[in-house]
Amino acid sequence: MIGKGSEEMFSPEKIPVKGKVIDITVSISSFTPIFPGDPEPSIEKTLTLEKDGCAVSRLIFGSHTGTHVDAPSHVLKGGLPVDSLDIESLMGEAVVLDFSRRGGALTGSILEDVYSKRKVLESSSGVSILLLKTKAPFQKEEYSETLGFLAGKSDPRRELEASPESFAYLDASGAAWIVRNGFKTVGIDSFSVDSLSSESLPAHHTLLSSNVNIVECLDLSSVEAGMYFFLCLPLKIEGCDGAPSRALLISYS
Structure with a gap:
């Protein structure tokens, strides 16, 4: 929505x-790896330059x-759809914490222990976004193949029941x-902020009922722990429960 806060939101002072x-x-x-049961992605050419003078998929x-x-x-029953989210809460100063050597x-x-050890935070009081780097980077084929996500047809819960400490959540x-x-957004580089073996999704319920945005399936493989400016813009799909997004980090150096 373009409104009173737009000039402030996109001011050069706020976006380095x-x-x-x-x-x-x-x-x-x-x-693209998908969670079992989700629709399998498909990109099909319907018009081509050669036949139609333009390309459409x-x-x-x-x-x-x-x-x-x-x-x-x-x-959440009666929860806000993705097109009603406060887009400003999906951009701002972010801290990336590295849990790639930890499972479970x-x-x-x-979180308190790792967060408090980042001394860079002492000079910043405006951190509103928390990004969790785990050992589940999406660009690595072995992650998809190990848990059978590529075709979305096997159940990752079985894998995690056998090894519940494999991935951080x-x-x-x-x-x-x-x-x-007071974080407004939390992001993670796996399929879920919850354990993949969870059916009750306690983290989802706690965060979303408190108006904390959840961003999943980030690629943090080349990102070091530290401070960044974060931008995440979900597609504005009316009445939808979520949406694919473009997510960027901007370094301060």
């Missing part, structure tokens, strides 16, 4: 465009394909810590 731009978006293609994919934003309506639940105490206390510390 002089830094290096890092694209942390997972591309959508016919080979038919796109088929789920609302949670590739890098995407979860809207509250994803898990990210509890509130674990937020437990209820970790999600509560994020809410308590």
Whole structure:
């Protein structure tokens, strides 16, 4: 929505465009890993330059394909759809925390310990976005193949039940810590902020019921822990429970 806050939101003072731009978006293609049960992505040419004088494609994919934003309506009855989200809360100063050597639940105490050790935060009081780098980078084929996500036909829960500590995720206390510390958005480089073996999705419920945006399937493989400016723009799809998004980081150096 273009309104009173637009000039402030896009002011040069708030967006440090002089830094290096890092694209942390997972591309959508016919080979993009998907969560089992989600619609398989398809890109089909319907018009071509040779025959029709212009190129047009038919796109088929789920609302949670590739890098995407979860809207509250994803898990909450009566929750806001993605086109009603406050877009300003999806941009701002962000901290990337590295949990790529850790598996299992990210509890509130674990988040507090790692967050407090980043001394760069002492000079910044405007951090509104938390990004979690884990050992589940999407561009690596072995991640998709190991958990059978590429075709979306096998169930990752079985894999994680056999090895529940394989991948990092937020437990209820970790999600509560994020809410308590005033973050507006949390992002992760895996399919879910919750354990993939979870059916109740406690982190989703805690975060989305507290108006904390969730961004999933980021590509943080080439990103070092530290401070950045974050931009994430979900497609404006009316009444939808989520939407694919373009996500960028801008470094401060």
